Amino acid sequence: MRTDQRCDTMASTQDSAQPVDATRRSWVSTMAMGTGLVAGYGYFANIAAQFLYPAAPDPRAWLFVAVADQIEPGSSLNLKTPSGQPMVVMRQGEEGTDADFVALSGVCPHLGCMVNWEPQNNRFFCPCHNGAFDADGHAIQGPPHASHQTLSRFPLKVENGLLFVQVSMVNSGNHA
Numbered sequence: 001m002r003t004d005q006r007c008d009t010m011a012s013t014q015d016s017a018q019p020v021d022a023t024r025r026s027w028v029s030t031m032a033m034g035t036g037l038v039a040g041y042g043y044f045a046n047i048a049a050q051f052l053y054p055a056a057p058d059p060r061a062w063l064f065v066a067v068a069d070q071i072e073p074g075s076s077l078n079l080k081t082p083s084g085q086p087m088v089v090m091r092q093g094e095e096g097t098d099a100d101f102v103a104l105s106g107v108c109p110h111l112g113c114m115v116n117w118e119p120q121n122n123r124f125f126c127p128c129h130n131g132a133f134d135a136d137g138h139a140i141q142g143p144p145h146a147s148h149q150t151l152s153r154f155p156l157k158v159e160n161g162l163l164f165v166q167v168s169m170v171n172s173g174n175h176a
């Protein structure tokens with residue numbers, strides 16, 4: 001092969017490679033731009049949807065628990081809410097008012113074991129890791145105390161001698 005013939009071949013190879021590279025670069029940049037546009041529009045569509053259709057508020061209801069006088073001072077009831085949340089209702093006083101009662105989550109905030117009211121020790125006790133809580137649900141012993149955890153509290157009321165507890169109708173875990 002002659003030298004001038006070899007140069008012609010190399011030149012033609014470089015000429016044909018340039019349009020392929022340019023086409024590939026163009027395709028990649030178009031895809032990147034398209035992906036960016038789709039992501040951007042999706043983000044703003046999500047914000048618009050949240051503004052136009054806000055999440056429904058947590059539906060709550062008053063749940064009848066018991067005739068107030070049927071719960072002796074110092075005793076407790078273990079219940080489950082309609083959404084399946086364990087709850088402990090405990091009576092502390094003898095006035096027959098809301099202040100006599102406390103309704104707490106029956107689920108230990110440490111790792112989710114069930115707590116029980118111990119009237120002889122005036123505490124809620126979790127047997128899994130010897131966690132304990134006072135009558136208001138504040139941790140006083142064990143891992144929950146080290147982590148400053150409390151038992152979630154349910155609002156309650158006594159009306160016409162009947163005890164009611166306000167509960168969520170949505171199953172959202174261990175929270176009251």
Ligand code: FES
Binds near residue numbers: 113127
């Ligand atoms: S789960 Fe209750 S103390 Fe660990």
